Amino acid sequence: MLGKRRFLGIGVIILIFLFFIPMMASSAEKKVVRIWHTETEPQSVKAFQQIIDDFEKLHPDITIKQEALAWGDLEAKLTAALAAGSPPDASHGQAVTCASFYAKGLLRDQEDIAESIGKNNIWEAVRRQCFHDGKYYGIPHSAATSLLIYRKDIFKAKGLKPPETWDDFIKVAQAMMERDKDGRVTRYGLSLPGVGLFINIAVGELTKANGGRLFDRKTGRPTFTSKEVIEVLDFYKKLNDTVLPPGWLGHGYLDTFANLATGKAAILYQGYGRGAGYIERYAPKEMANPDHFGVLVKPRGPSGKETAAQIDAEPWMIFKNAKYPEEAAMFLKFFFKEENYIKYLHTVPIHLLPTLKSVRNNPAYQANEMVRKWKEWQDMQYRYFETGQAKPTLIIDWEDLRLPFGLEILGSGIVPDMVTDAVRGMPSAQAAAKAQARAEELITKLGYKRW
């Protein structure tokens, strides 16, 4: 008869074997490739998983683990993972992130992936998202631009004309506001996200639309005290004082869509194609269509000659020092195969525009009800891309992507703090000077000062 203790001891040993042996065996057999992306909507995660499942059937020795991360969290999480020495094998990232990581020698080039897609098949408008020294270091998973989304029905009813300048824009937004009999605002003219990332995006595109720059072309020195940037701050002040809800600095991106869909705001300046899906889901049924929610060309600033928008097209990055970069590259080649890629694009059809030119006219891609219904929204994005008016976050022209500190400026909160200072009453020039000093100090401390 086994004693109680011996019996327990044997039990514990069996348990250890049961837990650890399969783990050791599976880790010895399988290569686990970690992939981070920013498409968090359930249908996108599901479609991505289906592509993974199909890939794993062809490569039984590889397991792909996807992790969908909130857009605003991505950079901080990537940095933490890099600091810990365990980056994912592949990940989405903004263009400035990709540029910073390239400058720091962290990325594997993706020439082989570009070859497998067909280099000429990559849409010219997004080729330079992460293209350095003649090589691809990132190929965007899809493409989109920011959009000015407005309540078309109200706009028409008021007989308004599309605004061309910022002053026109404020007048249009004011005209679309609504008050009750006691003078209380029941619909604001505009809704903007007050989250740091979106203020960075807006300042970048507004500065471009005002003919300005955020960094000197030659030296990379911040140009926040330039006339064009100060005019951007003045514009923010005017918006804040006239057409924005008083609490806009506390609003998230989704709050702005909620405001639009529920009639609390008439215009979004920082809308995206993804919003079409939100409108279909959350706006009253009879209103959930492009006749009620349209898109307009964004206005330009007083010193600008043409408008600007922001490119939202995260390149896939593959980390050289990750565990399985080659396997990640294999997976991305599979991901970009048209039959797989279209499945992914269709999960958010108006936001995920194809990076591959061949897909745009593919009947399988076109055979999507939303693509047909919200064509106006897609066309506006194509317009920004084709005219070169759309650029990535904080980037005024493609040369800015050579600056190695975009990621640090983006994360620092210096630009959002500058806007917050201005709308809270600090003179624009003073807010700009404060931000300029902080940015210069940061760049100097990071060792990137070139002026």
Next chain:
Amino acid sequence: MSIVHRYKTGFPTLPLRVYHEHMNMNRPYHSIPKSLAKPLVSSEVQHQISKSKLKRRQQLAGYLTIAPALVLILGLTLYPVAYSIWLSLLEKHSFFPQERFIGLENYFYLWKDPEFWSSLWLGVVYSVWTIFFQVILGVAAALILNETFVGRGLVRGIVLFPYMIPTIVAVILWKWLLNDTYGVVNYWLFALGIVREPICWLGADHIMLSLIVTSIWQFFPFVLLSILARLQTIPPELYEAAKVDGASAFHRFIHVTLPQIRGILFVVILLRSIWMFTKFDTVWLMGEGAGAGRFIRTLPVYAYMRTLTYYQAGLGAALAVIMFAILVVCTVIYFGLFREEADIG
């Protein structure tokens, strides 16, 4: 012998002479026969040797037993603290191996950095107000829940709810309640005629207040639970005696309850102070660092930003070390001020 004397010494005192005779202590050593003395000495020495051996063995066994714990403490607590201090003396990018020793330069930089002072001040405001109201609310709720009433068990379960739910859920819940365009709080304030325009609870002017309210709601159950546990051990005779003496409810609280719970209050305030001063998740989720979040950018958030969004690991570590030093100094002062409570606690 008085009862008091017996109580103080713990046993009745024997006359010294009787005690010495009993213990054979009055007999001089040389008067003991050799036959008796020798084996007595050697067995005593032997006994002492074996005793000291045993003691050493026991000590060794003791050290071996605590060795894993010591290694863990050294590895998981002291090493990171020491490494943080070392890191704070470097200029280092957050994910690059390159580093440069710059001595105390990070500290001098922070001394002149307005963001640091602003974060410190915001952290103090946040900690003081949240702790104050957590304690008031926690003690009041504990007193109520210590009384007997129908459904007490259910109410006890419900009030613990905020402490049990994940922070992310708590913050999203409050952000939804407080939203200025579709939030329930503004809806009711408006419906009741208390406000004419919606209050921007999450805007720059009120976000600190919203954060404080959220944190009080989330963490007061910890105070409640601790105080309630102590209240349940107070002998009811004390209250009965006070009642007999004619003490009102207020006086019973001041003279019976408060002295009984001061030890646990000391510990609770200490723990909550440390936790609130270093609180990151609630604050970060409420403000996300920028926009209106700038007005709740407390020291932990600023340290996080310096490390993982400015990518200046050295400065981030310096901020962490400063936070640690502030907490150590405050804890020492706190222990000094409330020495008696510290002994009870």
